[in-house]
Amino acid sequence: MSESSGNIEDPVKIELFRLVLKTRMTEDRIIALYRQGKIVGGVYTGRGVEATTVASALALEKKDYLFPIHRDLGAHLAKGQTILNILLQYLGKGNNLTKGKESGIHFSDRSLNIIGNISHLGAMIPVAVGVALSLKLQKQNSVALNFIGEGGSNIGDFHEGLNFAAVQQLPFVLIIENNQYAYSTPVEKEYRARYLSDRAKGYGIPGYHIDGTDAIKVYQTVKEAVERARSGKGPALIECKSFRMVGHSAHDDAFYVDKELRKKYEKKDPLIKLEKYLLKNNILDHDSVDRIRQEIAEKIEDATEKAIESPLPDPEWAYGAIYASNSDRMAYGD
Ligand SMILES: Cc1ncc(C[n+]2csc(CCOP(=O)(O)OP(=O)(O)O)c2C)c(N)n1
Numbered sequence: 001m002s003e004s005s006g007n008i009e010d011p012v013k014i015e016l017f018r019l020v021l022k023t024r025m026t027e028d029r030i031i032a033l034y035r036q037g038k039i040v041g042g043v044y045t046g047r048g049v050e051a052t053t054v055a056s057a058l059a060l061e062k063k064d065y066l067f068p069i070h071r072d073l074g075a076h077l078a079k080g081q082t083i084l085n086i087l088l089q090y091l092g093k094g095n096n097l098t099k100g101k102e103s104g105i106h107f108s109d110r111s112l113n114i115i116g117n118i119s120h121l122g123a124m125i126p127v128a129v130g131v132a133l134s135l136k137l138q139k140q141n142s143v144a145l146n147f148i149g150e151g152g153s154n155i156g157d158f159h160e161g162l163n164f165a166a167v168q169q170l171p172f173v174l175i176i177e178n179n180q181y182a183y184s185t186p187v188e189k190e191y192r193a194r195y196l197s198d199r200a201k202g203y204g205i206p207g208y209h210i211d212g213t214d215a216i217k218v219y220q221t222v223k224e225a226v227e228r229a230r231s232g233k234g235p236a237l238i239e240c241k242s243f244r245m246v247g248h249s250a251h252d253d254a255f256y257v258d259k260e261l262r263k264k265y266e267k268k269d270p271l272i273k274l275e276k277y278l279l280k281n282n283i284l285d286h287d288s289v290d291r292i293r294q295e296i297a298e299k300i301e302d303a304t305e306k307a308i309e310s311p312l313p314d315p316e317w318a319y320g321a322i323y324a325s326n327s328d329r330m331a332y333g334d
Contacts, residue, residue, distance in 0.1 A: 008216055010283050012058075016215040017274050017284070019054040022296050023074035024271050026083055029300050030073075030090055030104070034250050038308070039090050041103045046071040048213070048245035049179050051270035053147070054078045055218035056175050056240075059226050060145055065113045065135070067128040067146035069121075070105045071177065071244075075147065080112045083299055087307035100313025101321070113142075122148065122155030125174065129161040132170035132235075143171040143229045145222075150239075151182025151190055153199075162237065166203040169234035173225045176237065178212065179244040184256045197239035205235050212240025213270040216277075245269070 027045040034043045046053055053074035057066055060079065068075040076086065088096035090104035097107050108116035115131070118124045128146035135142045148158065153176050165172040176196050180187050193199070200207025206228075210221050218240055225236035243265035247254035278284040284292075 008220060012219065013216060013274075013278060013283055016051075016055055016058060016219060017278055018292055018296070019058065019074065019078050020050045020215060020271050020274055021292065022083070022299075023050045023054060023077055025293075025296050025300055026077070026086060027073060029304060030087070031250055033087075033090065033304070039104070040092070042070075042105070043090070043250040044070045044105060044248065045246055045250070046074055048265065048270065049177055049240075049242045050074045051215035051274070052175065052177050052212040052218055052240040052242055055215045056145060056147070056222045056238075059219055059222040060143065063113065063140070063142045064226070065115060065128070065131050065142060065144040067115050067117075067124050067131075067144065069117050069124065069147045069149065069152070069177075070119075071149070071179075072117075072147055076109075076114060079114050081109060081114065082303070084303040084306055085109070087303050088310060091307050091310070092312065093307060093310040094313035094317070095310050099317060099321070101317075121152030122157035124148070125157050125161035126164070129165045129170060129172055132165060132172040133168060136168070136170055141230060143173060143226050145173045145175065145226065147175045147177050149182060150176055150178040150180070150187060150196060151185065153196055154191060162199075162203050162205075162235065165235040166205045169232065171229040171232075172235040173222065173229055174235065174237050175222070176239040178239050178241045180241075180261065181244050181248070181254075181257065183248045183252075184254075186258065195239060197237055200237040203235075203237075205237060207237045207239070209239045209241065211268075212242035213265070213268045213273060215270060215274050242270070243268070 030043055033039045049071055053072045057075035057078035060066060066075055066079045085097055089107050092100055094100045097109055106116045108114055125146055125148060128144045132144040162174060178196060182190055195209040197207035197209040208221050210217050212218060221238055225238060229235060275289060
């Protein structure tokens with residue numbers, strides 16, 4: 001765990017642990033429901049990247065905007081999303097946030113300032129930058145934080161979005177979640193640079209390359225970048241290096257992954273690392289860890305039961321909310 005972790009308060013470190021554990025356990029439940037045939041469609045999990053997703057989102061304030069992508073359940077949870085809403089979404093229930101439309105990974109929650117993932121990799125960046133522009137123009141003192149994978153970072157939108165954010169000095173933070181594989185493509189076939197964060201120099205903004213398995217280091221770095229952006233000093237690019245400990249999605253056994261690399265990163269499992277750090281430094285004892293685990297397990301049981309009992313959407317609803325209603329148009333002044 002990072003040497004400089006001393007200036008983060010212990011309750012924040014405990015909250016990081018609770019959220020990383022909650023993410024891991026919730027995703028394990030989602031996988032179990034998928035294997036039981038209760039969830040259909042793609043299930044993309046973040047085992048190995050939870051320290052990056054959780055700590056980045058926890059560094060935000062309530063009024064800040066979060067733009068997560070497909071592997072970022074931890075970010076949803078850290079921004080305040082409930083396990084029940086997440087399971088309702090994955091199970092496609094009629095009482096979920098999209099009333100049964102959209103899959104598990106594409107949903108928004110405007111009440112938490114979480115904006116749903118655009119499936120086309122990279123396409124989210126200019127949208128998040130546009131939101132950052134509007135936050136600046138409206139003097140909202142809020143920041144937009146967006147994730148992109150190292151694979152997705154090679155798309156043109158990355159350049160256009162980041163360049164515009166830099167030129168306009170927008171309150172925007174971009175996290176590159178470098179988990180070393182884009183589906184089955186290893187990094188040496190994705191880009192030639194040593195560090196993707198070096199690209200920041202080309203935009204005239206700060207770039208950081210950090211250990212994305214170290215939740216405390218990620219929290220510290222992102223917090224600084226977010227507060228810098230909030231104070232009007234412009235965007236930052238943060239590359240968090242980690243490892244995707246599972247396949248691209250639940251159907252993929254990741255047979256193509258380098259075995260030595262896997263072994264190396266199993267020792268850096270973000271959850272185990274954080275737990276060991278908290279125990280070693282007497283921030284938590286074994287009983288408290290067990291208690292936290294038990295509390296989360298109960299919440300997951302309760303949410304699973306409620307989500308399974310919830311009704312599927314009314315088939316008629318397939319034709320609903322396709323076009324804006326008159327009242328929506330009036331609300332937007334059209
Ligand atoms: C433009 C585009 N191309 C391909 C895909 C299909 N796709 C979804 S995720 C993914 C892998 C992305 O890798 P990376 O950006 O490194 O993120 P990771 O999945 O490793 O977290 C691919 C190819 C897509 N959604 N959008």
